[in-house]
Amino acid sequence: MEEFAVSFWIYIVVMSMFVGGAMKKFLALHIGALPSVVAWLGVTLLVERLCALCMPAVLARLVLCVSCWLYFSWASPKPFLPVEGKAVFITGCDSGFGNATAKQLDAMGFEVFATVLNLEGEGAKHLRRVCSSRLTLLQVDITQPQQIQQALLETKAKLGMRDLWGLVNNAGWCVNIADAELALMSNYRGCMEVNFFGTITVTRTFLPLLRQSKGRIVTISSPSGEFPFPCLASYGASKAALNLFINTLRHELEPWGVKVSTILPASFKTGQSSNPEYWEKQYKNLIQNMPMSLLEEFGEDYLTETKELFQNYAKTANEDLSPVVNTIVEALLSPQPKLRYFAGSGLTLMYFICSYLPLSISDRFLQKLFVQKKVLPLALRKQQGLSPSDNNNSIKENLNNCNSFTKIID
Structure with a gap:
């Protein structure tokens, strides 16, 4: 007993x-x-x-x-690895995640190599002003292999006999959103050149240094590379290709001791995402270069609604970039970094719905999460006997719904 x-x-x-x-x-x-x-x-x-x-x-x-x-x-949480003596190469530091990460890593004592498109731009000037002498600014367009090679030579010269511990693939590009059929081919090619081919070129160029140090590769991707967000086909396709490349690389680098992590951020205000003038320029470029037959079939008000929905969505994005920056730091310094990190609010709910619930539910969720389109293409309105003015009030209503839904998710 x-x-x-x-x-x-x-x-x-x-x-x-x-x-x-x-x-x-x-x-x-x-x-x-x-x-x-x-x-x-x-x-x-x-x-x-x-x-x-x-x-x-x-x-x-x-x-x-x-x-x-x-x-x-x-x-039990594992203590981070020491920062002393570690050098990190970061792409896309003109603004956004790259700029914030460069400042944070420099403040922690890393030796930072930060690439910018413009050495005389506001982002570069800001980094010079607030960072220590350990930070090195490099002008690099990652779509230009010769500039990447030059950055490698300058990095190796500055490091001397020391190792490069980490590579942060942050540089990315997103042009104006539109239906997959309406997006210009230049949009597809531009996203692939920067988000996919550019990142591959940088990674392959610096891999010998990372293999030597048994260091880290941290890549900023996007949930749109895993789920079919409406009107983000060009951007999402480039990130999907990038995800597959990084995951393949993760397997291949395991014997070398190089840790590979992917970060999937939520919605944050970065780069030109909250600049109305930029998106207005992109919208005009879309209208001017779209085949007239498509413009007549869909109607300009259909395209206008898409632009306004996206601009409204971008306004509600999170301005605090620390969740992504802190995740990058963890991926660089954790003794056992995760393969995938989810940075920001709303991602848990989204990934649960899109991963475990029926497609009919996940598709509806993505439509409501991003762009709740209510204006029908002009050709469909004519088929249904509707006049173009029947959708005038729906745009304002849609914008209000989008704003309310985004607040619930955050």
């Missing part, structure tokens, strides 16, 4: 450990933890069944010790 009482209390303790661990994972609200939660609960069920059979007290104690070791080795 006494042996049974001991087993019972050990059973309670073990169950508390396992269930507590699972709840901690769940409450962390990180979609990447879902497989771990499932595995954790599976082991919990197994232990529960074993204990229910009144295992001997000695065996129960052994299970308790192993469980505690597994739990604390899993749950």
Whole structure:
């Protein structure tokens, strides 16, 4: 009877450990933890069944010790690696994530090599003003291989016998949004040149240094590269190609000891995303270069609604870039960095819906999350016997709905 009482209390303790661990994972609200939660609960069920059979007290104690070791080795945060002596190369530091990351890493003591498109631009001037002498600014257009090679030579010359610890692939480009059929081919090619081919060229160029140091590659991607956001075909396709390349690289670099991480940010105000003049210019370029047959079929008010919806969405984006910057720091310094990081609010809900619920639900969610289009193409309105003016009031209503929905997600 006494042996049974001991087993019972050990059973309670073990169950508390396992269930507590699972709840901690769940409450962390990180979609990447879902497989771990499932595995954790599976082991919990197994232990529960074993204990229910009144295992001997000695065996129960052994299970308790192993469980505690597994739990604390899993749950205890690992200290970051030391910063001293580490150098990092970052692309796209004129503004946004790259600019903020360069400042943060410099403040932490990293030696930073930051690329900008314009050495005399506001972003470069700001970095010179606020950063230490450890930061080196390099003018690099990542679509120009010769500039990347020159950056490599300058980086190696500055490092001397020291290693390059990390590469942060941050540079990216997104042009005006439109239906996949309406987007200009120059948009597709431009996104692929910067987001895919440019990033590949930078990564391949600096890989020998990273293999030598057994360092880190951190790449800023996008959820639009994994899910079909309406009107983001050109940008999303380039990020999808990038994701596959980075994941393949991750497997291939494992024997070399190079850790590869991908960061998927939520909606943040970066670059030209909140500049109305920039998007107005892109919109005019779209109208001027679109085949007249398509413009007549869809109608200019259809395109105008898309532009205004996106501008309204961009206005509600998060101005605080620290979630992404902190994630980059973690990926560079964690002893065991994650393969994928989700930075920003709303991503957990989005990834859960898009990964686990039926397509009919996830498609509707993406439509409501990004652009809630209500203006029908002109040709469809004519087929249904509607006049062009029937959609005039829907644009304002749609903008209000988009703003309200974005606040709920954030």
